Amino acid sequence: MAGNTFGSIFKLTTFGESHGVAIGGVLDGCPSGITLDLEAVQKELNRRKPGQSAIVTQRKEPDTVEFYSGVFEGKTTGTPIGFAIHNTNQKSKDYSHIKDSYRPSHADYVYDQKYGFRDYRGGGRSSARETASRVVAGAIAKQFLSDIKINAFVSQVGTLKLDKPYQELDFAQIESNPVRCPDPALAVKMEDYIKEIRKEGDTIGGVITCVAQNVPIGLGEPVFDKLHAELGKAMLSINAVKGFEYGSGFEGVEMKGSAHNDQFKSDGTTKTNYSGGIQGGISNGMDIYFNVAFKPVATLIQPYETIDKEGNKVQTQGKGRHDPCVVPRAVPIVEAMTALVLADYTLLNRTIQRNG
Amino acid sequence: MAGNTFGSIFKLTTFGESHGVAIGGVLDGCPSGITLDLEAVQKELNRRKPGQSAIVTQRKEPDTVEFYSGVFEGKTTGTPIGFAIHNTNQKSKDYSHIKDSYRPSHADYVYDQKYGFRDYRGGGRSSARETASRVVAGAIAKQFLSDIKINAFVSQVGTLKLDKPYQELDFAQIESNPVRCPDPALAVKMEDYIKEIRKEGDTIGGVITCVAQNVPIGLGEPVFDKLHAELGKAMLSINAVKGFEYGSGFEGVEMKGSAHNDQFKSDGTTKTNYSGGIQGGISNGMDIYFNVAFKPVATLIQPYETIDKEGNKVQTQGKGRHDPCVVPRAVPIVEAMTALVLADYTLLNRTIQRNG
Amino acid sequence: MAGNTFGSIFKLTTFGESHGVAIGGVLDGCPSGITLDLEAVQKELNRRKPGQSAIVTQRKEPDTVEFYSGVFEGKTTGTPIGFAIHNTNQKSKDYSHIKDSYRPSHADYVYDQKYGFRDYRGGGRSSARETASRVVAGAIAKQFLSDIKINAFVSQVGTLKLDKPYQELDFAQIESNPVRCPDPALAVKMEDYIKEIRKEGDTIGGVITCVAQNVPIGLGEPVFDKLHAELGKAMLSINAVKGFEYGSGFEGVEMKGSAHNDQFKSDGTTKTNYSGGIQGGISNGMDIYFNVAFKPVATLIQPYETIDKEGNKVQTQGKGRHDPCVVPRAVPIVEAMTALVLADYTLLNRTIQRNG
């Protein structure tokens, strides 16, 4: 399996299956001398943890991160930061409903086809549990990027949509409700809707919006590695993501250039920001904002029909404690991946600083 | 500048500014022994060329590709394929309106901020002219991937939208009209609309849909380098792209899991394909399909106000021969980038083929 | 810090300082379905362990590797193999002689200059302890490469030199003595010499020769990533290595081409093997052999004078339990790095297999 590394300089490599001994990672390339608040890292991890509220999975996983290297006397040394989160909740469950049959819209079938073999327990490497390692590294990236403010929040659940521009929202409200929607009234509706969906044993999709503020001008590489291309890849690498748009996005398609162009003010900022803070792949100092679409979770707590390895029809039943809607817990993951991209491009930008 | 290389094994590196001596690239990692039809490569390049029809820019650029290496007696040798396209249309124009002022929603401002300096003639490296090199490499990738069929087409211009699923379209119609929309009646409307926009000196956005068929099961790396994540990055690296969605995309957000899950048939294919041919980042053998949103081109043939390097307001006027809508010429670029991703993942997949 | 990853597809990333919580690594890209003998991995690690004999450091480190992921029911799954070796011997020693002064010919000074800060305990990341992680990954690589035989051995200690060609040696003798020299008579002399050096509180250099047999034809990339160039880099990345030569090496310089050229037999093998099994960067099926020069260990158990951070002269005294000669314990490291290179190039070679 390739592709367990993200970033070119500020570089995260992750390992681990949902029901193995541990998951974890190595964060390489973090500059030396940064004072690290390790409790703040654990706090970020707790935002992603199962069992936080009534609308997420009720699994109990303490998700405690242990650091193995790279930090000395409270500061980064510049050496790789190794860390692990031990899996403590792997009961010797009955996996027979997964082992020999393929859950629809899961990776079971393609794993078997690709590798000829898989760790069938709870999704193995394809489980979203892997994203816990990203949150650890992203939390470190946030501390490195201390001047940049990254706020992600839920802007849609099913057909329930936030209809205000992000400028009118109070980001301080995001953590005030279990949905992580900064509009408290809408959050209540979303929460009720998710509970209803859960009762049906069903699931529903959602959208997360992310805003990065105070990003310096100049991050991004203008051709293949445009800043928004890497952000898009980062988001699309999160489990269940189906789409990404930034700035005017898919709606911008219907606009004319004369309306869409962002006019300059004399200080180099722009009057509008349809560009979403990025021009030609390079940050222009305006807010970067984008939307990430998540499909409904594939695991249903309903009876369903599927096939086994021989292609025979089998009747089975979703079990376990799954999320009826993935977006509330995905908010810290979106922030983490954003932070990883911005940290990497910050370091990369140092290499091309103009001479003289 | 980093990021002029795309792919990890089937790997393209491009160079060149719009008004320099030449643009071109090096395609490394192409397996040996592939019979290459170099005229077919030139034909693909011609699909992207300016001046093909009344609705695209009327610049005259012969865009003839010269191959320097890597092909011997009609076949690839496995060595890097170097190629160049000389720029023949760089008149000693008056660039004063660009040199000292910043065009809105272009990369002029951020280039100066990032590099302290830029080749201001016609956009330099940020010009979409760079994508010609991608089309050359993509055409070679297509020949390598001979069993896979890749068809991109225009599915939206402004508010004019194709409302049929791609299965009902005749891909043979794509090249029958200058818009590259496979619905001939809609194509006429789109063409008329683009002409109207052009008369206004304005521009309009659009959407390209791409379908890859006959993709073998198993392409894609399950964590950071998911197949759709790399496709997303590839598309977002094309100039003017603002969004990417695959399978059910942003609409899938509103579906319940019970409706969205793709039920298996006994042969491992699925009854529906909301997944868009990719499960857990790995191709599952079904059609891969996705949408790419393009903003309206920023260059208008209208007077406009902007700022110069000192932040003073300046009145200026768009000049030259620009595209009123970028999507018709972007169709071969979308196909090329798709082919490059699939070729790279095909080679990568060989490295992880299961042992024994 | 960059450069904690080795390999392009069969790829090892390591972390850890000598006196931190743990060292370890992530091995990504190992194909699925390989039956892994984890005890054999531990055995390799034991070959590198301190305290094996009277001529190596007497530190006690159990060096037990724990595997966290990537192995299921005794076989590799194709997912990354995460592992750690906890540091159990980090006493709260007095490091004051290292903390504020710079040991000659160690990395202390340059670390402080480069990072502004370092984990001064026992060398931190620059300690050869890091190589334990390489041995773990190399042992897995050996199992993947089961047909290839890799044997390294000590061929020189100080001026005591093996004067037989490797073809006349019995590799089964390598592990029969603590020096790991396959000539038992010479081994005794080397052992005595090392003991003498140790008594003086001094150290001595040595050479390791490595032979890889049964390597298939075709491994290696002909330009920058020649097989011997990557082997050379791998060896030079081991602590204390000062030189690398393969085939005829430095002695070949004095030969004429007419004597040096390896004449073909009709089966494609060659009568002589001055080429060292590699032509134009590609393995030719003959034995690959090379020499690696190790300097004398810099840590002496003698009083010495050096400078502190302010440049003041300080008198100090080497302490601890160090190796008087590094080569006996470096033998498994040389083998491990050789295996990592050959595994990576084996996978890489699959991507360029000729079509049709």
Add this chain to the structure above:
Amino acid sequence: MAGNTFGSIFKLTTFGESHGVAIGGVLDGCPSGITLDLEAVQKELNRRKPGQSAIVTQRKEPDTVEFYSGVFEGKTTGTPIGFAIHNTNQKSKDYSHIKDSYRPSHADYVYDQKYGFRDYRGGGRSSARETASRVVAGAIAKQFLSDIKINAFVSQVGTLKLDKPYQELDFAQIESNPVRCPDPALAVKMEDYIKEIRKEGDTIGGVITCVAQNVPIGLGEPVFDKLHAELGKAMLSINAVKGFEYGSGFEGVEMKGSAHNDQFKSDGTTKTNYSGGIQGGISNGMDIYFNVAFKPVATLIQPYETIDKEGNKVQTQGKGRHDPCVVPRAVPIVEAMTALVLADYTLLNRTIQRNG
């Protein structure tokens, strides 16, 4: 074929066969704003050119480099620098002696085995002609590294050896003789010896020593990508190189640690420099020096016996205008590769500069 790219940030990709249309490359990652003297680049290329003197090959190749991009108004723009050198001397020679038979100690046989196919004209991609592209990029790297002085020279031809330390040499003498040996008396002997060898239709090996002075402290990554490991790989990637040693090298093996350790002066420099300017993989500000061993050229102008594709014995005869000794022309290549490594590590070092 992989491995046509060298460097991680200051990154060169080369293409081209000896008898194709052109060779060339793309240099990506060069910072913007550097004033480039393109004549100085051509001058470096001329140092490598055939036909310079009586002791090198008498082929006539103008080797004129054309720049395609990345330079504007005399300065680098930060965009990739594309360049090509057209092959002008490819006569429609008779290659039948190479096409169907395998020259001993050349890459012919392994190319056929690996790729199933090769451009047999004059060595194709395995020809040392590829190194011309390296010299172009290295000459740009030298200009970027203007403070660092890199001098390579011939220190041995056959058994004729320079026996002075480099500190006693006058580098200004290097270009004063066709051998590029800074000791004029020895240079005459070497020249006479090479002429004699050439008369016999034979060839001889040699050693190049390279000294890099004024290198700042801190270049190099301490684990796998140690500065000397990358220098070693760079040198070993040059055609015909069989060995690399730096600082005390293979001779240091025989020294005791007490003699080998470099004692500090109060300013952080060291009294001796057995370390060769590198500690723990990081430059320490002292001179970096190393030796590179070149085998005798495999092409002899003598009759010889070899095999054809079917394994039949064939009598053939070396033809053409080849170098009797490769080291005089390899001097600028060694310097170029050194400059590329130092430029890359200079940029990499910027990414890990300590914070605050």
